[in-house]
Amino acid sequence: MPYNLLQGKKGIIFGALDEKSLAWKTALRCYEEGAQLVLTNAPVALRMGEINKLGEAVHAPVIGADVTNTDDVKKLLEESMRHFGGQIDFILHSVGMSLNVRKGRAYTELDYGFTQKTLDISSLSLHRLLRTAWDMDAISEWGSVVALTYIAAQRVFPDYNEMADAKALLESIARSFGYHFGVKKKVRINTVSQSPTRTTAGSGVKGFDAFVSYAEKMSPLGNATADQCADYIVTLFSDLTRMVTMQNLFHDGGFSFTGVTQQVVEQMMQSEVGGEEVQEG
Numbered sequence: 001m002p003y004n005l006l007q008g009k010k011g012i013i014f015g016a017l018d019e020k021s022l023a024w025k026t027a028l029r030c031y032e033e034g035a036q037l038v039l040t041n042a043p044v045a046l047r048m049g050e051i052n053k054l055g056e057a058v059h060a061p062v063i064g065a066d067v068t069n070t071d072d073v074k075k076l077l078e079e080s081m082r083h084f085g086g087q088i089d090f091i092l093h094s095v096g097m098s099l100n101v102r103k104g105r106a107y108t109e110l111d112y113g114f115t116q117k118t119l120d121i122s123s124l125s126l127h128r129l130l131r132t133a134w135d136m137d138a139i140s141e142w143g144s145v146v147a148l149t150y151i152a153a154q155r156v157f158p159d160y161n162e163m164a165d166a167k168a169l170l171e172s173i174a175r176s177f178g179y180h181f182g183v184k185k186k187v188r189i190n191t192v193s194q195s196p197t198r199t200t201a202g203s204g205v206k207g208f209d210a211f212v213s214y215a216e217k218m219s220p221l222g223n224a225t226a227d228q229c230a231d232y233i234v235t236l237f238s239d240l241t242r243m244v245t246m247q248n249l250f251h252d253g254g255f256s257f258t259g260v261t262q263q264v265v266e267q268m269m270q271s272e273v274g275g276e277e278v279q280e281g
């Protein structure tokens, strides 16, 4: 249900690849709430063509930009400001890619060239974006920037691989730049730490389905969906959360603060009983 929370606001959404993408769902919700949008993704992702459907649905231009390329980011911000006829009120950074995961290399066997690329795409890109916007004075006073992250930044999920390090760096950049942008222009910068969600990036992680069902059982409210993530991000772009900045905000149905749940205990007990039976037999 729309509440007109973003009426009159102008924002850029990074990272809508297909309809499963967290960015795709967020663009739809922002539009529903009255925002004007620009969509962007890497040139290679634009070639898939899916994003143009979203562009039509939310009446937004699609501008290609590789987040590892400062000239691309600058051009994107310039073209967006021209399109909006002024500064940008909100930005969603929904970008991530692990080269080692893609190439099947374990954390103990990292290729450092791949790792540098992962950090450049998934973490430093936030700094590059914020710094370019800072230099161009592209974000309006009380603007809001959100980047998406995962709890592997705080706790070990072995198959999340070097993305865990990438997310830790991403969250740190949000905090550090959040300080400077807050002092300078009252711009707030936060990360949203989302439940595992079936998207192209998410599904690349080894054993992802088991991951999703474990998190489901370990969350008092269950896993947060992509649509619910979009709802939450809308509130962070709205004027209702003006004093929230430099935070890593868990959007995970309570997973992050749960030690164990009855469901998991019961499952462990069942498998122990099963194990004893097997041993006795």
Ligand SMILES: NC(=O)c1ccc[n+]([C@@H]2O[C@H](COP(=O)([O-])OP(=O)(O)OC[C@H]3O[C@@H](n4cnc5c(N)ncnc54)[C@H](O)[C@@H]3O)[C@@H](O)[C@H]2O)c1
Pocket: 014, 015, 016, 017, 018, 020, 021, 022, 023, 041, 042, 045, 065, 066, 067, 068, 093, 094, 095, 096, 097, 121, 148, 149, 150, 193, 194, 195, 196, 197, 198, 199, 200, 201, 202, 203
């Ligand atoms: N799916 C999950 O389980 C989950 C959970 C927590 C956080 N996240 C985070 O949410 C964000 C969005 O991921 P998603 O799950 O929607 O998957 P997704 O695959 O739909 O989105 C990832 C996006 O990153 C873009 N991208 C990759 N390299 C790029 C580059 N060089 N320049 C510009 N864009 C580039 C891709 O084109 C894609 O659109 C990521 O940061 C991801 O780590 C995902």
